[in-house]
Amino acid sequence: MDTQTYPLNALTQRPMAMYHSWDSQNAWLRQIHTHNYLFVNPRTAEANGFGDGDWIWIESPINKVRCMARFSEAVEPGTVWTWNAIGKAAGSWGLSPKANESQKGFLLNHVISEELPPCEAGEHMSNSDPVTGQAAWFDVRVRIYPAEAGEPEVTSPQFKPQKRVPGQDPKRGKWQAFVAGAFRKKAKIQE
Amino acid sequence: MTQLALVIDLNVCVGCHACVTSCKEWNTSGWAGPLTDQRPYDADPTGVFFNRVQTYEAGVFPNTETYHFPKSCLHCEDPPCVPVCPTGASYKREDNGVVLVDYDKCIGCKYCSWACPYGAREFDEQQKVMKKCTLCIDRITDMSLPESERKPACVLACPTRARIYGDIHDPDSEVSVAIREQGGYPLQPEWGTKPSNHYLPRRKTRIQIHEDELVRVDNPLKKEALPTLPEAGETLDDVAW
Numbered sequence: 001m002d003t004q005t006y007p008l009n010a011l012t013q014r015p016m017a018m019y020h021s022w023d024s025q026n027a028w029l030r031q032i033h034t035h036n037y038l039f040v041n042p043r044t045a046e047a048n049g050f051g052d053g054d055w056i057w058i059e060s061p062i063n064k065v066r067c068m069a070r071f072s073e074a075v076e077p078g079t080v081w082t083w084n085a086i087g088k089a090a091g092s093w094g095l096s097p098k099a100n101e102s103q104k105g106f107l108l109n110h111v112i113s114e115e116l117p118p119c120e121a122g123e124h125m126s127n128s129d130p131v132t133g134q135a136a137w138f139d140v141r142v143r144i145y146p147a148e149a150g151e152p153e154v155t156s157p158q159f160k161p162q163k164r165v166p167g168q169d170p171k172r173g174k175w176q177a178f179v180a181g182a183f184r185k186k187a188k189i190q191e
Numbered sequence: 192m193t194q195l196a197l198v199i200d201l202n203v204c205v206g207c208h209a210c211v212t213s214c215k216e217w218n219t220s221g222w223a224g225p226l227t228d229q230r231p232y233d234a235d236p237t238g239v240f241f242n243r244v245q246t247y248e249a250g251v252f253p254n255t256e257t258y259h260f261p262k263s264c265l266h267c268e269d270p271p272c273v274p275v276c277p278t279g280a281s282y283k284r285e286d287n288g289v290v291l292v293d294y295d296k297c298i299g300c301k302y303c304s305w306a307c308p309y310g311a312r313e314f315d316e317q318q319k320v321m322k323k324c325t326l327c328i329d330r331i332t333d334m335s336l337p338e339s340e341r342k343p344a345c346v347l348a349c350p351t352r353a354r355i356y357g358d359i360h361d362p363d364s365e366v367s368v369a370i371r372e373q374g375g376y377p378l379q380p381e382w383g384t385k386p387s388n389h390y391l392p393r394r395k396t397r398i399q400i401h402e403d404e405l406v407r408v409d410n411p412l413k414k415e416a417l418p419t420l421p422e423a424g425e426t427l428d429d430v431a432w
Binding site: 016017025027028029030031032034041043072073074075076077094095096098099100103 | 205206207208211212215228231232233234235236237238240248250251252253255256257259
């Protein structure tokens, strides 16, 4: 691992109000946290040339994620962290594809490798604890830099919105079929 | 006169929002409900909450502290939101000092939210009336409930017992004792509103361990007259405090 290129440790935590993604699509809980930030010490941010609330890239050897930075004096300058329970794929968890969770929230999972770099022990070693099988999270090395001026102000990567599952859309009676277009619009049924 | 109030201990609040959700759960279906939501599953959801927790940081790394600050109506003894109300919808109860809004009289002019220096008022965009913390008036005055449950929902929900409820005019009540003995303070007393809710300050807690405390008195190695542990080799097991 080139610690000169990737000088920072990246950690994840849960916010106190919810655990994992379980039920965080709840109408009240998502008003408490609709999206997450990458918490960065102001000194680290200054050295990397971005400000509080700016769009930045966080990059590990395998992938990169675009997200928003939030200054925090409660984080050690060599570490960045975020809540890893808020970000969701567009349209997932029954939320609208425009929900903040998918547009401003992000998951750090994209920068974490499933496998260790090839070493003497083997080509495909799982990036997990050998005894318990618990996925390794806390040894991710990253670098951060500001997003370009013209980049869209949404998190990256973005995926095609998930299809709505049966039962999620309002039911439409058969008799409405002959004016289907009008009723689809009224019932806010999306294509 | 009785003045019911909350005392919130900032030293133990961990910011879990259990008070926020339990408040909404009780009040949305109770006397003061509904607490409506806008765009609940879409972009930028918002809604009415009687109780909110704000989190902020103080200090510079490494001497940083994170504060979780639960905020709701302070049920002021001289509430500025009451005299500004043009319809008399906003009132303070004579018997227990709780500040309430009569939704039937409220015309949604928002004068009270301009007058409140604490931002405690919550305007319902759907019903177009002003709402606020009622101190769970439909719980605390419900004589059909056992006395242990005649408390606001947030107090019953708090897992760290950071919220205490009682009469601040009774010098022997739990809240009065806490304010007196733990330095409880009101918010922005310079406004002359005499807030009833008080906050207990953060305290610095440091563990003080002396050398002799690092060796356990009942260390089994001692009892069996075995050689004592090496000087630098104390384990967590040997620590007693």
